[in-house]
Amino acid sequence: SQELEQSPQSLIVQEGKNLTINCTSSKTLYGLYWYKQKYGEGLIFLMMLQKGGEEKSHEKITAKLDEKKQQSSLHITASQPSHAGIYLCGLFSAGGTSYGKLTFGQGTILTVHP
């Protein structure tokens, strides 16, 4: 089973609309990362969250970490075509023989129509 589950798997919105992507972990969240990818390219770092209740923003993108729910949400305000791409959350494993692993969710494909 997947350690990280993202929802929705794909999202189509009209330019200017707000949207939210969720990432739920089956393990304790020691470090939760958000990356963006253009198809066929590498990943671009967006944000990293480490503490419960932590919230970070970069331009029109805000990410929050709910430690109790083992969940993070990524919110985009007033979406633009430049926000289109694949959004991935990543989880750092701090336990036992898995220490150092950074695993990712299956990604959310975002399409923004002008």
Added chain:
Amino acid sequence: DGGITQSPKYLFRKEGQNVTLSCEQNLNHDAMYWYRQDPGQGLRLIYYSQIVNDFQKGDIAEGYSVSREKKESFPLTVTSAQKNPTAFYLCASSPRTASNEKLFFGSGTQLSVL
């Protein structure tokens, strides 16, 4: 410029052939990672290395091999035992293995089977 270089951008493999994907970084990072990405899916961890001359299997290591003889280099060999090698391969590095260190990604190699 500092960064991670993956080569080649596109690679074709004949049946029964081993192929090696190159990953070089000049960021002086200790940790390096290899991921596989299939269309419409997230990243799956193949191998990772926390220091020189040491590496660990990820979630899908079968049919792959790696070496870490130099700090800056972490080549991935796709062996003939990997029956479904067609995928996009991403290499990444981080300063050290810790929950507060972000990964820097290369631009990827697309491997296809002839």
